[in-house]
Amino acid sequence: KQHxxxxxxxxxxxxxxxxxxxxxxxxxxxxxxEERVQSMMSEVTYAIRGDATQESVLREMGVHNFDIGIVAIGANIEASIMVSVLFKTMNVPYIVARANSDLHGNTLERIGCDRVIHPEEESGRRLAYELFNPDVEEYLGVTSSFGVSRLAVPDRFANMTLREAGFSGPRDKYRVVVIALRRGENVTLIPDSNEMMRLGDELVIVGRDNLVQQITA
Amino acid sequence: KQHxxxxxxxxxxxxxxxxxxxxxxxxxxxxxxEERVQSMMSEVTYAIRGDATQESVLREMGVHNFDIGIVAIGANIEASIMVSVLFKTMNVPYIVARANSDLHGNTLERIGCDRVIHPEEESGRRLAYELFNPDVEEYLGVTSSFGVSRLAVPDRFANMTLREAGFSGPRDKYRVVVIALRRGENVTLIPDSNEMMRLGDELVIVGRDNLVQQITA
Ligand SMILES: Nc1ncnc2c1ncn2[C@@H]1O[C@H](COP(=O)(O)OP(=O)(O)OP(=O)(O)O)[C@@H](O)[C@H]1O
Ligand SMILES: Nc1ncnc2c1ncn2[C@@H]1O[C@H](COP(=O)(O)OP(=O)(O)OP(=O)(O)O)[C@@H](O)[C@H]1O
Structure with a gap:
């Protein structure tokens, strides 16, 4: 449990x-x-109104005692940088900041942020891989041509076993491997090739992206 | 290859x-x-300056012949909606639009967009899972407590085999499973427990999030 x-x-x-x-x-x-603070009251441990560019405000809230500090200010670059520097001077052990541009991100890294997030670029890149295969719900890249894809069981595989659908065993290094079959909150890791797929199930598959594409095509 | x-x-x-x-x-x-078009010239097939809310402009560019249409206008909600409706009337088969708010997203769905992207929310949610375990470089959720994590081999596992490091075989449903070991562009799927890890390698692991956390702790 982190603070x-x-x-x-x-x-x-x-x-x-x-x-x-x-x-x-x-x-x-x-x-x-104030409004944003009010609507977060019930959604987090504490929600407090204040100007985070004031060191006294941060110190009063005990920021120096936290494990992770997140600077989630986007448009106001000056405030974003000031808060990041304050977190650094107050020795927050791990600092994440969101950047609004490459230069902004570069600056945050130089200040000493442990991680800089570019939400728009990351979403754009991820969507490109998911569009590559619109049936893929979510994608995690391993190399530039190899990844883990989560997809709904295609209609034509309903009530077929993995073997019948053409999935080979887990030791074949050149084809895709079904690493998980999800049914509701139930997950079977490295399911047996006799496992039957039902409509509504999800598959998590690892392999070359172009091979995964053949499954959903 | 999509258009x-x-x-x-x-x-x-x-x-x-x-x-x-x-x-x-x-x-x-x-x-x-114009500037944005110019800087994209060498990065895509064609980059064209134009007002996409004009049907004549879209038609002249052959938009009706494309497989996928993306409305990547953020702040200008009116333009975003107008372009989405034009894509729909021009029968673009698959339409993705980026939303600036829940209401904006709701509107885009009602217009008939096949997918609506909320980059900031998706990044925030993903980061929450990655912070859960700061050593995890990337995370793909399977259920609310179960996921696929990509992480660098921890220092203390360098030059140990998977078995020595404590990873059990692939048929154990209750523990984590190493689904891939990456070394540069080389990926081994479902690596043997005798496989040795080197510093700089990456592991792709599937399992309960709190178990993955124990690996990197
Ligand atoms: N000095 C400050 N102290 C505290 N909060 C601040 C300060 N400056 C800005 N904020 C808050 O930061 C929040 C996010 O900033 P802003 O809305 O500019 O970013 P954004 O890029 O639009 O965010 P997102 O893209 O995540 O919606 C706002 O709610 C704003 O009130
Ligand atoms: N009618 C239009 N026709 C063509 N392009 C448009 C039109 N309206 C807006 N754009 C372009 O859309 C682009 C993105 O819009 P905008 O900058 O408002 O979104 P954003 O939310 O800031 O984007 P991001 O968050 O991805 O950086 C801009 O480059 C803008 O010139």
Whole structure:
């Protein structure tokens, strides 16, 4: 369980805060906009109104005691940089900042942020891989041509076993491997080739992207 | 090989277009800003200056002949909606649009977009899972507590076999499974437990998130 402080309740900071809290972490959110603070009250551990560019404000909230600091201010580059520097001077052990441009990101790295996020670029890149194969719901790249894809069981595979559908065993290094079969909240890892697929199931597959494409085509 | 038309060369549209082109697809990019069009000229198949809310402009560029249409306009909600409706009336088979808010996204879905992207929310959610385990470079969710994680081989596992490091065989459904070991561009699927890990290698692991956390802790 980590103690995370998030500055900035735009779309990125808000979703990040909610998800972290749902995952069981302790989340304190700071924003200077009263409305945004109010709507986060029930979604995180603490939501506090304040100007995060004021060191006294951060110190009063005990920011120096947190494990992770997130600077989720986007458009206001100056504030983003100031808060990042304050986190650094207050010795927050791990700092993540969201960048609005390459130069902004470069600056945040030089300040000493441990990780810089470019939400738009990352989404654009990820979508490119998912479009490559529109049936793929989500994709994790391993190399430039090899990845893990999560997809819904294609209609034509309903009520077929993995073997009948053409999936070979797990030791074949050149074809795709079904690493998981999900049915609701139930997940079978490295399912047996006799496992039957039902409509509504999800498959998690690893292999060359062009081979995965043949499955969904 | 898909034929993709992208309207809007912000950060999302630009990265999407470049990546699709690098993946071998045919990409036409349209933006009304001359500078942005110019800088994309060498990065996609065609980059054209124009106002995409004009049907005549889209028709002249043959938009009705494309496989996938992407509306990558963010801030200008009216233009985003107008272009989406034009894609729909021109029978573009698969339409993706980027949304700036939940209401914007809702509207795009009602218009008939096949997929709506919320880059900031998706990045925030993904980061929450990756922070759960800062050593995880990338994460793909399977259920709310189960996922696929890509991580660098921890220092303490360098020059150990998978078995020595404590990874059990692939048929154990309750523990993590190493589904791939990457060394440079070389990927071994479902590696043998005798496989030795070297510093610089990457592991792709599937399992309960809290178990994956124990590996990197
Ligand atoms: N000095 C500050 N102290 C506290 N909060 C701040 C400060 N400056 C900006 N913020 C807050 O940061 C939040 C996010 O910033 P902003 O809306 O500019 O980014 P954004 O790029 O639009 O965010 P997103 O893309 O995630 O929606 C806003 O809610 C704003 O009130
Ligand atoms: N009617 C239009 N025709 C063509 N291009 C347009 C039109 N309206 C806006 N654009 C272009 O869309 C692009 C992206 O829009 P905008 O910059 O508002 O979105 P954004 O949310 O800032 O993008 P990102 O977050 O991806 O950086 C801009 O380059 C802009 O010139």
């Amino acid at each position: 995370v402080v998030i500055v900035g309740l735009g779309r990125f900071g808000t979703r990040l805060g909610r998800t972290l809290y749902q995952l069981g972490h302790d989340v304190m959110a700071i924003d200077r906009d | 993709v038309v992208i309207v809007g060369l912000g950060r999302f549209g630009t990265r999407l277009g470049r990546t699709l082109y690098q993946l071998g697809h045919d990409v036409m990019a349209i933006d009304r800003d």
